[in-house]
Amino acid sequence: MGILVVGTVAFDAIETPFGKTDKIIGGAATYIGLSASYFTKKIDLVSVVGDDFPQETVKMLQGKGVNMEGLQVMKGQKTFFWSGLYHNDMNTRDTLVTELNVLADFNPVVPASAQEDEFVMLGNLTPVVQEKVLAQMKNRPKLVVLDTMNFWMDVALEDLKRVLKKVDVLAVNDAEARQLSGEYSLPRAAQKILAMGPKYLIIKKGEHGALLFNKEQVFYAPALPLEDVFDPTGAGDTFAGGFIGYIASTKDVSFENMKRAIIYGSAMASFCVEKFGTERLLNLTQKEVEGRVQQFVDLVQFDIDLV
Amino acid sequence: MGILVVGTVAFDAIETPFGKTDKIIGGAATYIGLSASYFTKKIDLVSVVGDDFPQETVKMLQGKGVNMEGLQVMKGQKTFFWSGLYHNDMNTRDTLVTELNVLADFNPVVPASAQEDEFVMLGNLTPVVQEKVLAQMKNRPKLVVLDTMNFWMDVALEDLKRVLKKVDVLAVNDAEARQLSGEYSLPRAAQKILAMGPKYLIIKKGEHGALLFNKEQVFYAPALPLEDVFDPTGAGDTFAGGFIGYIASTKDVSFENMKRAIIYGSAMASFCVEKFGTERLLNLTQKEVEGRVQQFVDLVQFDIDLV
Numbered sequence: 001m002g003i004l005v006v007g008t009v010a011f012d013a014i015e016t017p018f019g020k021t022d023k024i025i026g027g028a029a030t031y032i033g034l035s036a037s038y039f040t041k042k043i044d045l046v047s048v049v050g051d052d053f054p055q056e057t058v059k060m061l062q063g064k065g066v067n068m069e070g071l072q073v074m075k076g077q078k079t080f081f082w083s084g085l086y087h088n089d090m091n092t093r094d095t096l097v098t099e100l101n102v103l104a105d106f107n108p109v110v111p112a113s114a115q116e117d118e119f120v121m122l123g124n125l126t127p128v129v130q131e132k133v134l135a136q137m138k139n140r141p142k143l144v145v146l147d148t149m150n151f152w153m154d155v156a157l158e159d160l161k162r163v164l165k166k167v168d169v170l171a172v173n174d175a176e177a178r179q180l181s182g183e184y185s186l187p188r189a190a191q192k193i194l195a196m197g198p199k200y201l202i203i204k205k206g207e208h209g210a211l212l213f214n215k216e217q218v219f220y221a222p223a224l225p226l227e228d229v230f231d232p233t234g235a236g237d238t239f240a241g242g243f244i245g246y247i248a249s250t251k252d253v254s255f256e257n258m259k260r261a262i263i264y265g266s267a268m269a270s271f272c273v274e275k276f277g278t279e280r281l282l283n284l285t286q287k288e289v290e291g292r293v294q295q296f297v298d299l300v301q302f303d304i305d306l307v
Numbered sequence: 308m309g310i311l312v313v314g315t316v317a318f319d320a321i322e323t324p325f326g327k328t329d330k331i332i333g334g335a336a337t338y339i340g341l342s343a344s345y346f347t348k349k350i351d352l353v354s355v356v357g358d359d360f361p362q363e364t365v366k367m368l369q370g371k372g373v374n375m376e377g378l379q380v381m382k383g384q385k386t387f388f389w390s391g392l393y394h395n396d397m398n399t400r401d402t403l404v405t406e407l408n409v410l411a412d413f414n415p416v417v418p419a420s421a422q423e424d425e426f427v428m429l430g431n432l433t434p435v436v437q438e439k440v441l442a443q444m445k446n447r448p449k450l451v452v453l454d455t456m457n458f459w460m461d462v463a464l465e466d467l468k469r470v471l472k473k474v475d476v477l478a479v480n481d482a483e484a485r486q487l488s489g490e491y492s493l494p495r496a497a498q499k500i501l502a503m504g505p506k507y508l509i510i511k512k513g514e515h516g517a518l519l520f521n522k523e524q525v526f527y528a529p530a531l532p533l534e535d536v537f538d539p540t541g542a543g544d545t546f547a548g549g550f551i552g553y554i555a556s557t558k559d560v561s562f563e564n565m566k567r568a569i570i571y572g573s574a575m576a577s578f579c580v581e582k583f584g585t586e587r588l589l590n591l592t593q594k595e596v597e598g599r600v601q602q603f604v605d606l607v608q609f610d611i612d613l614v
Binding site: 088089184185186187188205208209211218219220221222225226227228229256259260263290293294297298299300302303304306 | 395396491492493494495512515516518524525526527528529532533534535536563566567570597600601604606607609610611613
């Protein structure tokens, strides 16, 4: 029932129309782990940082139930750093700085205690690293979810396609689904991508919600119309963490349960964007999470009697 | 229980990535009337055409239950003509030609038989013309819905704001809601617009669905993920026609019923875009409409037990 999470643990510097930050804690695995920790307590993180990474963040994550045994700390090296600038519409951003640092030679090692995890969340990273993680699992996990981005479609498409054959769920945004499939229509894109390997496809559309496809069905989850999106950084990873966290906690990988998982993931993401970085995720209560899920129910609920 | 529909009756020439048409029948009132005719049979159309407009189209609309008494036919003059080119994403279009013709001096006259209609759909037109129609109603209608566009915000904002005070529901797209309110956030935009007069605001987001706001509530209706959007012309008007048609047929102007009306409107719009112009709207069956609404139910339905 454990979740193996692989992804970056990083420093981010973020500028949005609402303000800017110095180097703060970021990274896909950080957001995924924090978000999933609201649903289940057996989470194993695999990542790499330099010795400039603060020990108190490692302890904070451990306090949330995230096993940090798989976090490699490279002596004399620096943690991955990303800096980005969001524009007014918050849907577009410019990358100002990418310093790979320790990530350049990252060779993931899955600790023995995590090699039998039933759920695997492959956060956005080089497809080859994602593949190396899968290769270390003792059994075929119950569910493997993969996040990726347009960059890997540009520079490592064949690697990505090979990994896609080994995963159950792919999560990408609408532009990436279109790029990967060469189809503008999302239902057509979905069918082409499902033919590449994954049984399920999640298409994330930001403020427009998310779609879940399998070969026969489609589900449209809305996004909450938010008064302020303060900082979108990490929203997709927080969504993914809530999604796999909910599934791991229910041990149900049916399409019906994935719908619920998408609502929980969307609820977690809606918190994430309310403050800079991981701040809003650090002290959520169960009641806040359930209250937010209720808002999603209210948002889309309607009642039509068809004959 | 009748619906008064005012709007253009026009010729359109359309080019999309799927093909192009010669002059075909278009116009907001045409789409609204056709769409509403699937829900109720007392529909009164007010518009203007030249004597180049085909009599068989007038008869076709009459056959659908649309009273054409309020259609002025101007001798020796030409019908409004619009030509547009859609780009690959179908969300952006260039207007190639706009020939106002008879529309330039349109002075709407509401026939006596329509002056007591309880429902009024003010299709996109000069705000002053929309206002003149309202002024001819004998009683305050039960529900007045207004459609408008960015063009009127640019050139006739004060007129538009005056009319907004007299309507119940405003329907605009997301860019227009942002322009009218000066707010990027749609919930903030909605509250500012609701303060201008309308009790309800519908924000149409095309392939991303539609939002319905009042001062206390919000509803998110998805759009069906369609394999092919063949021609988006008229989709917004078809949506509006289904919306007011459903409300007129149920005589229920509550928020809960407006949610259902939005689903019916969305279903009608999803048919509209499947073929060029009005073609797909001409011979729908009740069963097809109900089947499409069922697809919307299936698309968003999920079941979460909250404690």
